[in-house]
Amino acid sequence: MKRAILICFIALISLFKTFAQTNADKYDVVVKTTGDEMVGKITEINEDNIKFTYKGETLSYTVKKADIAKVTFASGRVEIFNQPQTQPNLPVNPAQAAPADTKNQVAILPFGLIVGGQPGSEAMQTQIQNDCYTNFAQKAVSMKFQDPANTNVILFRNNVTPETIKGYTMDDLCHMLGVEYLVTGVVTLNHASSTTTGGGSSTSTTKKTDSKDKTTTYSSGSSSSYDNYTTIILMNIYDHGTKIFTKSHQAFWPGVDAYKVTLSYLAKRTPIYNK
Incomplete structure (x- = not known):
């Protein structure tokens, strides 16, 4: 009887330990509007930003809410912040x-x-x-x-x-x-x-005077x-x-x-x- 109680007690301890370990392995996942993911722990949420620490690190980062698409918390709850950015209309291949x-x-x-x-x-x-x-x-x-x-x-x-x-x-x-x-x-x-091509023509007129005749020549042309x-x-x-x-x-x-x-x-x- 005592042996059975001891076995149950050990099993119960193991179950609690496994549950605690599972929860400890869960992290918050932040998906940015660019598609990048941040895995770690959200330590604070403010009006315009959040405080975030990457898993395995202690340094705290500040991330603007405007840059966050959604957050999947360690509990499984999902919160949408912004719609992801769409790719620009690039020239078609x-x-x-x-x-x-x-x-x-x-x-x-x-x-x-x-x-x-x-x-x-x-x-x-x-x-x-x-x-x-x-x-x-x-x-x-x-x-x-x-x-x-x-x-x-x-x-x-x-x-x-x-x-x-x-x-x-x-x-x-x-x-x-x-x-x-x-x-x-x-x-x-x-x-x-x-x-170059060209051509022309000329005309002459004679005018009589008392002393002599006077001849005048006129010419024209083009090229x-x-x-x-x-x-x-x-x-x-x-x-x-x-x-x-x-x-x-x-x-x-x-x-x-x-x-x-x-x-x-x-x-x-x-x-x-x-x-």
């Missing part, structure tokens, strides 16, 4: 932004422009882009060509410039613009010569100067990340607008023209 259907959709990027070895104007680059669009769109059958104005807005919103575009693959740009095909190109203009250029255009077509067409051609005409005829010549030879 172009490789993950593709719409459901891009089949037969085509976008034309602003053409690169080199004039006399120097970058050409942005206005001229956009003009060439629009002229290229006209060449393709007017003969499109099943292909749908994106308006260059819309293309340029999407590029602008994604901070794609002539400098930053180097950080994107053609596949990235296709997904960003929501197209299957991408048309790119470079127009190179080099000054070749200058041509024009033209700059002659060699124009070379390189055009590329991409199907997502795969180049399916590339061709370079030099214009037959020497004028600065010779690129228009050359664009038409190249467009007709691409696999997406009149398709």
Whole structure:
């Protein structure tokens, strides 16, 4: 009998010891609005902040309530202080932004422009882009060509410039613009010569006087100067990340607008023209 009582007493002591140990191992958990967790003991809660000590330490920290999302106390009670911060709207990875259907959709990027070895104007680059669009769109059958104005807005919103575009693959740009095909190109203009044309006419009148005849000659004329250029255009077509067409051609005409005829010549030879 005494032995049974002793065993029960020892078991009861062990149970209390286990319970005490379990409670001692419990800590308060503070979750901040940034998602960070602090595990330890809250020693004081004030109007604007709390006093907190990390487990295994004695140093007390002050944490603003505005920075706390919630607290799970050692007792299991949960108190909400603030909603967690949401992640900012970061730019979408172009490789993950593709719409459901891009089949037969085509976008034309602003053409690169080199004039006399120097970058050409942005206005001229956009003009060439629009002229290229006209060449393709007017003969499109099943292909749908994106308006260059819309293309340029999407590029602008994604901070794609002539400098930053180097950080994107053609596949990235296709997904960003929501197209299957991408048309790119470079127009190179080099000054070749200058041509001056001119013409004129003259008239004479004779007036008699008492002593002699007086002849007066009148003349008029005009001249024009033209700059002659060699124009070379390189055009590329991409199907997502795969180049399916590339061709370079030099214009037959020497004028600065010779690129228009050359664009038409190249467009007709691409696999997406009149398709």
